[in-house]
Each structure stands twice: as C-alpha cells, then as structure tokens.
Amino acid sequence: MPWLQLRIDSNRQSAEHIEDALLDAGAASVTFEDNADEPILEPALGETPLWQQTRITGLFDAGVDTAAVISFLEEQLDLPELAYRWSPLEDRDWEREWMKHYQPIQCGSHLWICPSWIAPPNPGAVNLLLDPGLAFGTGTHPTTFLCLQWLDSLDLKGKSVTDYGCGSGILAIASLLLGASSATCVDIDPQALSATLDNTERNHLEPGKVAVFLPEQAPQQPTDVVIANILAGPLVELAPKLAERTNPGGRLCLSGLIEQQAEEVMASYADWFDFDPPAQQEQWVRLTAVKR
Numbered sequence: 409m410p411w412l413q414l415r416i417d418s419n420r421q422s423a424e425h426i427e428d429a430l431l432d433a434g435a436a437s438v439t440f441e442d443n444a445d446e447p448i449l450e451p452a453l454g455e456t457p458l459w460q461q462t463r464i465t466g467l468f469d470a471g472v473d474t475a476a477v478i479s480f481l482e483e484q485l486d487l488p489e490l491a492y493r494w495s496p497l498e499d500r501d502w503e504r505e506w507m508k509h510y511q512p513i514q515c516g517s518h519l520w521i522c523p524s525w526i527a528p529p530n531p532g533a534v535n536l537l538l539d540p541g542l543a544f545g546t547g548t549h550p551t552t553f554l555c556l557q558w559l560d561s562l563d564l565k566g567k568s569v570t571d572y573g574c575g576s577g578i579l580a581i582a583s584l585l586l587g588a589s590s591a592t593c594v595d596i597d598p599q600a601l602s603a604t605l606d607n608t609e610r611n612h613l614e615p616g617k618v619a620v621f622l623p624e625q626a627p628q629q630p631t632d633v634v635i636a637n638i639l640a641g642p643l644v645e646l647a648p649k650l651a652e653r654t655n656p657g658g659r660l661c662l663s664g665l666i667e668q669q670a671e672e673v674m675a676s677y678a679d680w681f682d683f684d685p686p687a688q689q690e691q692w693v694r695l696t697a698v699k700r
C-alpha cells in the first residue's frame with residue numbers, strides 16, 4: 409500500500425499536542441526530528457531558538473481524505489491556517505526511509521552516537537546508543553555535535569559533570585561513557601528529565617551515576633565540568649549560577665549561540681572564566697573556558 413506523509417513544522421512545546429491530533433486524525437505513525445533545516449538570521453539573545461523547532465511527520469494511508477485531515481487538525485489545534493506539506497512515500501521502504509536519516513555519527517577520536525537499530529560500526533569505540541525522541545539531542549545538530557567533540561577531547565576520568573539543559577541527556581551520558589564519575593542533569597522540561605533517565609538505562613549506566621532535576625530543585629554543589637547547550641539569552645542570564653556550579657580550575661562549555669552573540673556571552677562570564685578560542689560549525693559557535 410502506498411502512503412502519504414504529512415509534515416508539520418512546529419515549536420517543540422506544541423509537538424506532543426500535534427502528535428495526539430495526528431493520531432486522532434488516523435495517522436498510522438508519527439515521528440519527530442530536530443528541525444535544523446532553516447537558516448538562522450540574527451536572533452536577538454532571547455529569541456526563539458532554532459533548536460526548539462521540531463518537524464512532526466504523520467504517515468497516512470494514500471486513500472485518506474487529505475482535506476478532511478487538515479480541517480480536523482486546524483480545528484483540534486485551533487490553528488485556522490496550519491503550515492503543512494503532504495508528500496507521497498513508497499510502500500516498500502517507508503520505515504527504512506525514515507530510519508535512514510539516523511546514521512551513526514563519530515564525534516572525535518573515541519565517541520560515536522549510534523541509533524539502537526544499527527550495529528555500531530566501530531565496536532571498540534565509546535558507543536552511545538540513542539534513538540530520536542521528543543527531547544532535543546540526537547547529535548545531528550551542530551550545537552550538540554560541537555559539545556560532544558569537546559567532551560571527547562577531555563580526560564574525564566573521575567570528573568563530576570553538570571549538564572544544564574540536558575534534553576535527551578546525550579551530553580551527560582557521553583561524559584559518563586567517557587569516564588566521568590557522576591552527572592547532574594537539569595532541565596526546565598520534565599519530559600527531558602525522563603528521556604535522560606531512559607537513555608541512561610539504554611546505555612547500561614548505573615542509575616545512581618545520573619541525577620535529574622528541575623532548575624529550582626537542583627543542588628548548588630559545584631562540579632568539575634559544566635556544559636550548557638541552551639540559547640544565548642538564557643546563557644547570559646545563567647552566568648552567575650553556572651559559575652557557582654563550576655569548581656575552581658573546572659571547565660565550562662557553552663553552546664547554542666551564533667557568531668554575532670559570542671562576545672556578549674563571553675563578557676557575561678568574564679568575571680570568573682578564561683576563554684579558549686571559540687570553535688564553530690556552520691553558523692553555530694561553541695565557547696569553552698577554565699574557571700579561575
């Protein structure tokens with residue numbers, strides 16, 4: 409049977425609501441991707457970040473009444489003009505087509521991010537198993553990739569790590585697999601905290617090594633490494649808090665900002681940290697520093 413796929417780009421907060429509406433409209437399955445397709449212009453420090461965008465794809469039988477589906481969704485989602493795109497998908501391999509997008513990614517000399525349905529190409533490497541889900545962080549986005557490359561370059565043996573804005577927990581889990589002794593994960597989104605715990609289990613890490621918290625509940629205890637892949641605005645606001653969370657001589661990694669925002673972000677941390685030269689991929693910049 410041939411299929412039709414319906415793509416909707418949305419912010420991540422609405423993604424679950426859209427998933428429910430697609431299933432209620434008769435979708436056979438719904439999948440999510442971090443949407444890194446659109447070029448970023450010059451967002452102000454607090455502007456909605458690109459990484460909050462999610463592409464939601466519903467798969468429908470080709471005989472579906474497309475107009476009825478759209479009017480059902482517009483009504484359910486209370487969106488009079490939903491932005492969407494229908495496209496056909498061949499019967500033979502729709503599932504494989506979708507899975508093909510998630511290939512193992514090498515991040516530095518040791519670390520690979522591998523979807524759980526593919527045998528790790530290098531079994532002797534440090535293989536982090538991760539499947540795409542609602543929480544951000546599959547390793548495909550440059551902001552995450554830059555952090556993973558940096559973690560891979562460090563000697564993390566016995567270090568304590570804070571992953572502030574943990575999403576899927578990918579950075580905390582990578583740190584632990586690379587030798588860190590414990591990880592404190594913080595996120596404003598409870599769904600990210602449960603995804604982090606699920607991914608910890610998937611990677612056969614001792615549950616006691618990872619602790620997850622909403623920001624207001626997070627202990628203030630400093631750690632040896634602090635990583636935050638958020639947005640320039642929150643990174644500036646969080647500067648005193650992240651400084652307090654970093655041990656003297658400890659390392660900081662900030663990601664989720666673009667070149668034009670780097671100077672302002674660095675200035676807000678300058679009272680406590682000495683910065684390394686920035687690293688860049690596409691328009692995204694990663695800042696790393698040592699606490700004095």
Ligand SMILES: C[S@@+](CC[C@H](N)C(=O)[O-])C[C@H]1O[C@@H](n2cnc3c(N)ncnc32)[C@H](O)[C@@H]1O
Pocket residue numbers: 459544545546547551552555571572573574575576577578579594595596597600623637638642664
């Ligand atoms: C870009 S995702 C990063 C996820 C993952 N750490 C990675 O590198 O792929 C940013 C995450 O930060 C969270 N977040 C945004 N603002 C935050 C804040 N002020 N405090 C804590 N978490 C925040 C979001 O919910 C989201 O899960």
